[in-house]
Amino acid sequence: MNLARLQCIHCGTDFEPSALLYRCRECGDLLDVVYDFPDTDAEQLKHTWRQRRASLAPADVSGVWRYRELIPFYDDVSNIVTYPEGNTPLLEAPESARYVGLNRLQVKHQGYNPTGSFKDNGMTTGVTQAVAVGARAVACASTGNTSASMGAYAARAGLLGVVLIPEGQVAFGKLSQALDYGALTLQIQGDFDTALRLVTEVAPEIGMYILNSINPFRLEGQKTIAVEMLDQRDWQVPDRVVVPGGNLGNSSSLGKGFEELYELGFIDRMPHLTIIQAEGAAPLYKTVTSDHPDKLVTVHAKTLATAIKIGQPVSWKKAMRAMDWTDGWVTQVSEQEIADAKAVIGRDGIGCEPASATTVAGLRKLLVEGTDEPLDPDEDVVVLLTGHVLKDPDYTVRYHLGELYADYVVETTITEKSDHLRSTYANRPIEVPADRDTIVEVIQQHLSHGS
Ligand SMILES: *Cc1c(COP(=O)(O)O)cnc(C)c1O
Numbered sequence: 001m002n003l004a005r006l007q008c009i010h011c012g013t014d015f016e017p018s019a020l021l022y023r024c025r026e027c028g029d030l031l032d033v034v035y036d037f038p039d040t041d042a043e044q045l046k047h048t049w050r051q052r053r054a055s056l057a058p059a060d061v062s063g064v065w066r067y068r069e070l071i072p073f074y075d076d077v078s079n080i081v082t083y084p085e086g087n088t089p090l091l092e093a094p095e096s097a098r099y100v101g102l103n104r105l106q107v108k109h110q111g112y113n114p115t116g117s118f119k120d121n122g123m124t125t126g127v128t129q130a131v132a133v134g135a136r137a138v139a140c141a142s143t144g145n146t147s148a149s150m151g152a153y154a155a156r157a158g159l160l161g162v163v164l165i166p167e168g169q170v171a172f173g174k175l176s177q178a179l180d181y182g183a184l185t186l187q188i189q190g191d192f193d194t195a196l197r198l199v200t201e202v203a204p205e206i207g208m209y210i211l212n213s214i215n216p217f218r219l220e221g222q223k224t225i226a227v228e229m230l231d232q233r234d235w236q237v238p239d240r241v242v243v244p245g246g247n248l249g250n251s252s253s254l255g256k257g258f259e260e261l262y263e264l265g266f267i268d269r270m271p272h273l274t275i276i277q278a279e280g281a282a283p284l285y286k287t288v289t290s291d292h293p294d295k296l297v298t299v300h301a302k303t304l305a306t307a308i309k310i311g312q313p314v315s316w317k318k319a320m321r322a323m324d325w326t327d328g329w330v331t332q333v334s335e336q337e338i339a340d341a342k343a344v345i346g347r348d349g350i351g352c353e354p355a356s357a358t359t360v361a362g363l364r365k366l367l368v369e370g371t372d373e374p375l376d377p378d379e380d381v382v383v384l385l386t387g388h389v390l391k392d393p394d395y396t397v398r399y400h401l402g403e404l405y406a407d408y409v410v411e412t413t414i415t416e417k418s419d420h421l422r423s424t425y426a427n428r429p430i431e432v433p434a435d436r437d438t439i440v441e442v443i444q445q446h447l448s449h450g451s
Contacts, residue, residue, distance in 0.1 A: 004073035006216060007034045009317060017073055018133055022200070022214045030318060031074055032256070033217045042265045045069055049231060064124050065085035067227045069218045072259060074128060081127045083159045085120040086224065088112045090232045091384070093348045096360050099341070101367040103377050105344070105360075107239075108229050111388030113178060113353055117307075118147035118225060118250060118386045125221030126211045127153040135209035137162055137447065139202070141195035143246070143307050144174030144213075147443055150211050151181030162208060162443055164188050164195040167431065169306055171353070179427045184446050190434035191301065195246075201436050206443055211247025214314045216254035222250055225256030227380060230267065236270045240375075242359040242383040245275040245284055245330060246308030246320035250386065250418045253318060255322020271382075275319065275363030278303035278355075278431035282332040284316055293320075304395060304406065305338055307355035337361040339399050346396075351389030359383040363378045 005392045006015040008024035009032055013116060015021055017033065024031060040339060044156045049067055050239035052060035059065040059077045063086020074080055089243065090108045097105035110118030123404045128149075138425060139159040147163035147170075153287050154161030165175070178185050188195045203210045211218055230237065241258075243250050277285050280302035301311035313319070322328060331342075340356035341364065367375045389396065398404040432438055 002073055002075050003037065004033050005036045006031045009321070011389040019144065020133060020204070020209060022210060022216075030214070030315065030327050033216045034218050035072055036257065036339055037072075037225050037264060040069065040264050041297065044317050046231070046235065046266070054123045054414065058084060062124065063228050064121050064224045065223050065423045067224045067415030070227060072126060072221065073125075073217065073225065075132065078264055079128070080099050080124070081131060081153060083114040083120065083153070083156065085113050085124050085221075086419065088227055088228070090229065091348075091350060093345065093350060095348045096344055097345045099417045100360060100364040101377055102363070102379060102381060104380070105363075107350060107381045108225070108232075108382055109350065109385045109387050111356070111391070115145075115149045115152045116173075116388035117145035117149060118222065118384070119145045120153075121225055122213065122218035122221040122249070122253070123153040123211065126158050126215050126218035126351040127159070129158055129217040130159065130211070131207040133209065135159065137209070137443075138211050139163070139199050139208040139427055141165070141192060141199040141212045142170070142178075143192050143309055144170040145391070146212065147183060147185070148174045148177035148181070148193060150284075151178045151183035155181050160184065160447065162186070164199050165427070166191045166195055169305055172394060179429065182427055185427070185429040186439060186442065187429050187431045188434050189431070192310055193301070194434050196314065197433060198436060198439060202313075202443070203388070205239070205440055206447070208443075212246050213252075219249055219253040219256065221252035221446070223257035223260070225384070226254050227261065230261065234382075235267065237267050237269055238382045240275045240381045242276060242306075242360040242363055242381060243416035244384075244386055245277045245319065246281070246299065246310045248275070248284060248313040248315040251275045251322050253313040253326050254384075255318070255328075259325045264370070270326045273326040274362065275323070275328065275330040276309055276358040277330065277334045278338060278358060279307050279334050279398065281305075281309050283311055284319060285332045286331045287316065288320075288323075288330055295427065296397065302336075304335055304404075306355035306392070307353060308358065309317040329341055331362050331365060333358055333361040333365055337365065339351055339392050339404060342396070343383070343399060348390065349427050350385070352385040353391040356385040356387050359385065381428050403431070
């Protein structure tokens with residue numbers, strides 16, 4: 001059931017969905033997956049989706065592929081790569097509600113995915129497409145969660161995964177996942193933005209399929225977070241949905257999801273999409289509040305919320321479009337606000353990683369300070385928590401011990417040792433300079449050794 005084509009968001013040129021393409025060949029802008037949707041009976045489909053919850057078929061069990069009528073780019077449903085993913089809880093968060101000044105607050109926790117973040121919702125569609133186009137390997141630059149997710153899905157699909165991570169800036173939980181799942185892990189001497197530039201340069205030379213959120217098929221999976229959220233609310237549209245903003249793939253895909261649901265008659269109004277960035281990594285906020293919001297203001301990113309430590313977000317134009325569609329907004333919060341909000345989310349018995357806590361911090365700022373945009377305490381708000389509390393335990397313990405600093409350096413060394421254990425199946429990260437030729441060489445060596 002392949003009804004898809006790729007389409008440039010700027011000039012509208014169409015391309016074959018099978019193309020290993022991330023940008024328009026005509027103008028270089030980002031691509032969407034667009035569909036010729038058949039006439040849909042929205043009420044009938046809502047019913048079908050609900051019934052699939054009783055099925056044991058993998059595509060029905062997945063909280064992404066259950067909604068496959070909205071992502072019809074696959075040829076045969078038996079070829080999908082599913083873990084399964086999605087099926088994440090929608091929880092009441094009374095402590096957080098009180099903290100932000102709302103009468104009620106719901107959180108949809110994407111950290112309860114198989115690898116602990118919302119990246120899995122997109123990785124299932126991205127890796128499915130990688131298999132369909134016959135990719136030799138898959139690759140990503142990552143602040144951690146994308147590499148954890150891609151590592152797992154690549155292994156499940158029997159593909160080599162290659163991850164480029166910024167040295168010393170990835171939370172330990174996430175690095176441990178990429179290594180354990182067998183991804184070839186290259187630690188780049190540079191930041192995330194450098195790693196992403198390198199992966200886009202290197203991947204075509206080696207025939208690797210890129211699974212960063214510049215890949216429009218990944219965003220299709222993330223789009224279904226909007227669908228599952230509404231299904232769980234029995235199709236009551238919230239007034240507002242709040243998300244953290246890093247590379248802005250999540251904001252972009254939610255915007256596309258809500259827009260398509262609206263166009264296809266599943267919902268009759270749009271929620272406002274509110275994007276929250278960390279002050280030290282707020283290029284979108286700086287852009288929309290600048291005199292020239294049509295030109296991205298890039299920054300040298302700095303925040304302890306490493307998942308959103310991004311200064312040059314790839315999907316910023318799609319995020320702008322999402323804010324247009326939903327009458328949305330973006331704001332920024334401080335490191336202190338993120339840290340406190342995270343602890344409050346913890347007291348609801350929920351918890352999340354630092355980047356996710358920007359949402360609650362941002363809501364509080366909008367309500368308490370009344371800045372930027374007025375909010376009503378009766379608003380019906382859903383915040384999206386993006387990553388699991390166990391992803392970055394170091395941050396959490398430091399906060400509770402009163403030892404969290406916006407800048408700090410730690411060194412750990414073994415002081416006594418005996419009874420060494422062999423690392424028979426070791427997958428060591430490899431340190432490489434931020435140099436394209438060296439990286440190509442390392443990956444090619446690895447591929448030719450067939451390991
Ligand atoms: C990737 C990630 C983000 C940022 O999402 P974007 O789609 O890049 O804006 C936020 N939080 C967590 C936990 C993430 O893993």
